[in-house]
Amino acid sequence: MLQRETDVAIIGGGPAGLAAAVEARNHGCDVLIIERDDSLGGILQQCIHPGFGLHEFDDELAGPEYAQRYIDVVENGGIDVLTNTMVLEITPTKDLYAISENGVINIISKSIVLAMGCRERTRGAIKIPGYRPTGVYTAGLAQRFVNIEGFMPGTEFVILGSGDIGMIMARRLTWEGATVHGVVEIQPYPSGLIRNKVQCLDDYNIPLYLSHTVVRVHGKDRVTGITISKVDENWKMIPGTEKFINCDTLLLSVGLIPENEITKKAGAALSRTNGPVVNQFLSTTINGIFACGNVLQVHDLVDNVAVEAKKAGKLAALYSKGVQVPTSMEKQIVRVSPGNGVGYVIPNVINLDVKEEFIEKAGSMRFSLRVRKPMQDIYIKMRSGQKELYKKFHRYVRPSEMIIFKIKESIKDFLEGLDIDTPIEVYVEPKNKQPGKRERD
């Protein structure tokens, strides 16, 4: 078996892996990126639309262009890269096994950064009755076909799910000469960004069927059409509202889930995002294993991926240099739990027992979360028991837009104000809170 040694091994060469690698290298570590695809860049290589890097580079870059900026730094920065190499397993003792054309490689690394991204939910995950004819694809796979491989998977489309990838594909397919008969969304609001609804659907008069779902896929060998139906607030179909739409292809854009097979095998605890549990240092429950990017939580802005990944890269580097970075399993931890209106919060736990000189090194205390549904005029608050730790007013919040905030006061004071037995709660509070009336989720 081939063997390699390094200080920081990074699994996945998407934007998260690349940013983490650059940062770890800047901290003087030997870094190895392991990527299963034949090029670096991850999912960005197929996201050819502009809108990436608005915050980081102050420019509206296309996905591959954004990736290229990092790839250039990686290639000139003395970072080792193994492409066409897939990580199969990290054992609980942190032994890493990967496979390439040359066989199995055993990689021994002082620390590991998980940056495997996410995968798309498929039809099995959402259960639509009917045969399994050709012509049902996930939107991301179709994106790859059309944008990289130059192959159109159909001519008459319907898209299930109004996530950003689905809406962006609606416009893309229209440009390539296909007809998109509609985007069907089970929620009463679009699940992607407003910007994408306006520029990808409204601009091309593509109907958006809100509070609708696909109830049947017709066709035996190839899709010949679908039936959609209106649903009530409990997502039950309303009889009599069915409508048949002629099409040869159905794209599914019904959500992304962190790629977590390897994380699980390594023995790391998972959280409700399906990614690993992490603390404020993005350390999993295993010593020396860190996580960032979509493998941790599905991001909507690549700029946020980069910020998170740089932090993971830096902490992995410090760990490799012998700094004791607390894991999210240690004794002195307090849980961070999502309260009213909040789907999840990262970090999942906060370590209290942190050496003072390390507080400085580790950088800011950053929280990210998503709300459960669109809301107006609300506060995002954080508390520990009765003590308010953070509060900010938002005119509008949507599940499609991740909310990020930082603790402004000194982190030392913040940590000292926490109590090990009292979980921290992050929650939504309506501005004009009426006593006795609670927001329903």
Next chain:
Amino acid sequence: MIAKKPSVEEKEITCIVCPTGCSIHVKRLEDGTLSIEGNQCKRGYDYAETEFIEPKRILATTIRIEMAKVPLVPVRTDEPVPKEKLDEILDFLANIKVKAPVNCGDVLVEHVLGLDANIIATRTLGVDTCDKIACEI
């Protein structure tokens, strides 16, 4: 002047500048000025104004490439182009072919259709002489 003429044009615009997503109603009045209502801030006003007078977009698509490891190279306009020109540009690009190597940022078409905007490559693709199909045979 006898009676007020009805305004010639009006449009409902969803503001995309911030997540609030205000519905902005824009109307051209008979004296040629615009009435803009429904925005909650100046940025929304400006957005609605441009979107009404001359909506522009960055166009991103692919063009065919020879001698690279993939058949397409992603491209975009280096500045926003009038929305009504998008179809024409897409048709034009559908008939173009380039050869590897191409570097990210290379200008592949100057002043597309006589506009100010150039078409630039958004991916670096080197020459991949080992044509995969040929190798397998």
